[in-house]
Amino acid sequence: xxxxxSLLMTALLASSLSAFAAVTEQVQVLDGYVREVPPTxxxxxxxxxxxxxxxxDHKIISAxxxxxxxxxxxxxxxxxxxxxxxxxxxxxxxxxxxxxxKPGGLHIMLIGLTQELKxxxxxxxxxxxxxxxxxxxxxxxxxxxxxxxxx
Amino acid sequence: xxxxYYLFALVLITFGxxxxxxxxxxxxxxxxxxxxxxxPTGGDxxxxxxxxxxxxxxxxxxxxxxxxxxxxxxxxxxxxxxNLSSATRLLSEDERNQVQVMMITVDPERDDQLKMDTxxxxxxxxxxxxxxxxxxxxxxxxxxxxxxxxxALGEGALGYSVDHSAFTYLINAxxxxxxxxPHATTGEEFVAAIRAQLTPK
Ligand SMILES: [Cu+2]
Numbered sequence: 001x002x003x004x005x006s007l008l009m010t011a012l013l014a015s016s017l018s019a020f021a022a023v024t025e026q027v028q029v030l031d032g033y034v035r036e037v038p039p040t041x042x043x044x045x046x047x048x049x050x051x052x053x054x055x056x057d058h059k060i061i062s063a064x065x066x067x068x069x070x071x072x073x074x075x076x077x078x079x080x081x082x083x084x085x086x087x088x089x090x091x092x093x094x095x096x097x098x099x100x101x102k103p104g105g106l107h108i109m110l111i112g113l114t115q116e117l118k119x120x121x122x123x124x125x126x127x128x129x130x131x132x133x134x135x136x137x138x139x140x141x142x143x144x145x146x147x148x149x150x151x
Numbered sequence: 152x153x154x155x156y157y158l159f160a161l162v163l164i165t166f167g168x169x170x171x172x173x174x175x176x177x178x179x180x181x182x183x184x185x186x187x188x189x190x191p192t193g194g195d196x197x198x199x200x201x202x203x204x205x206x207x208x209x210x211x212x213x214x215x216x217x218x219x220x221x222x223x224x225x226x227x228x229x230x231x232x233x234n235l236s237s238a239t240r241l242l243s244e245d246e247r248n249q250v251q252v253m254m255i256t257v258d259p260e261r262d263d264q265l266k267m268d269t270x271x272x273x274x275x276x277x278x279x280x281x282x283x284x285x286x287x288x289x290x291x292x293x294x295x296x297x298x299x300x301x302x303a304l305g306e307g308a309l310g311y312s313v314d315h316s317a318f319t320y321l322i323n324a325x326x327x328x329x330x331x332x333p334h335a336t337t338g339e340e341f342v343a344a345i346r347a348q349l350t351p352k
Contacts (some may be wrong), residue, residue, distance in 0.1 A: 017340070035226070037229070037231065038222075038229075038269065038270045038273035038274070039269055039273060040266070040269050040270075041222070041223070042223065043223060043225045045225050045226050048166065076226065076227070079314075080298070081298050081316045082298055082299065082300070082314040082315055082316050083227045083314065083315065083316070083317050083334060084302065085225070085226070085227075085302070085304075085312050085314070086302075086316040088305075102336060103226055103230050103335075104226065104227065104230065104334065107225075107226060109225060113302070129293045143233075144230060144232075144233030144275070145233045145236050145237060
């Protein structure tokens with residue numbers, strides 16, 4: 001009797017804990033990076049894989065970075081034969097699933113760079129979830145070229 | 152003991168499926184939509200490059216890879232130019248001497264020659280950037296089947312972006328448009344397409 005009750009209590013406690021845990025604790029960010037850009041380029045994009053450990057869906061509602069004047073959530077769609085980049089209100093991460101931010105698709109757009117993007121100098125990007133909890137990431141800068149320049 | 156094998160197999164299968172569904176072919180499956188139903192004719196053109204007037208026929212005898220893009224393009228152009236850069240560096244010196252990569256801007260209002268000359272060498276010092284009047288560029292784009300239009304960019308921090316088709320046009324040594332390669336064609340795929348055009352000596 002007492003055992004069942006204490007088990008029930010534990011289960012209740014666990015579920016309420018997960019219900020009250022900040023979304024940022026339920027979402028993991030993997031393989032994040034910011035794309036290195038040609039000199040004088042004023043814009044770049046951050047890419048990453050988002051994993052949702054939770055049993056409920058979550059979403060990113062905004063992002064900020066000291067490296068850019070404006071940060072927006074964007075996606076690319078292929079429409080009328082053109083690659084169209086558009087702002088999106090949020091980026092959903094399904095319960096127990098992954099969302100991929102990658103070239104040609106969803107990305108966090110850095111507009112009006114305030115610092116030069118250099119290899120080996122990580123860029124700080126803060127993502128905000130639907131409950132206003134935040135996660136600050138330190139993302140490496142990666143070149144689009146798979147190989148190093150040699151000439 | 153047997154259980155461990157089953158578990159291992161399960162992990163392998165799961166990994167395989169995950170890999171399968173997260174690979175770039177997902178992006179590529181949408182390429183078919185891009186193929187236009189009327190074959191573009193291509194043909195000669197004259198625009199402005201680093202050292203003045205540049206015509207396609209100046210490169211007769213070379214294979215030209217032509218791309219339509221713009222320098223403030225955040226993602227699509229860097230992907231394709233990065234892959235063209237990889238391709239260029241994968242070629243032998245002899246092969247490289249028979250190939251010219253060029254980008255025509257679809258944003259002539261903002262892309263002056265200085266911007267083009269700052270942007271393209273980042274990918275490879277041999278890459279040519281071409282500009283012209285909006286009318287000249289529109290006429291050439293039409294012949295090659297490239298389409299583009301301005302689009303508002305978010306809160307206007309950057310003014311606008313340009314929606315554009317993202318093919319790379321392969322032009323043979325005789326100046327004839329022979330193939331259009333889709334967005335995100337890899338360096339290796341570009342190399343294969345180039346080598347198919349290079350006649351063995
Ligand atoms: Cu964007």
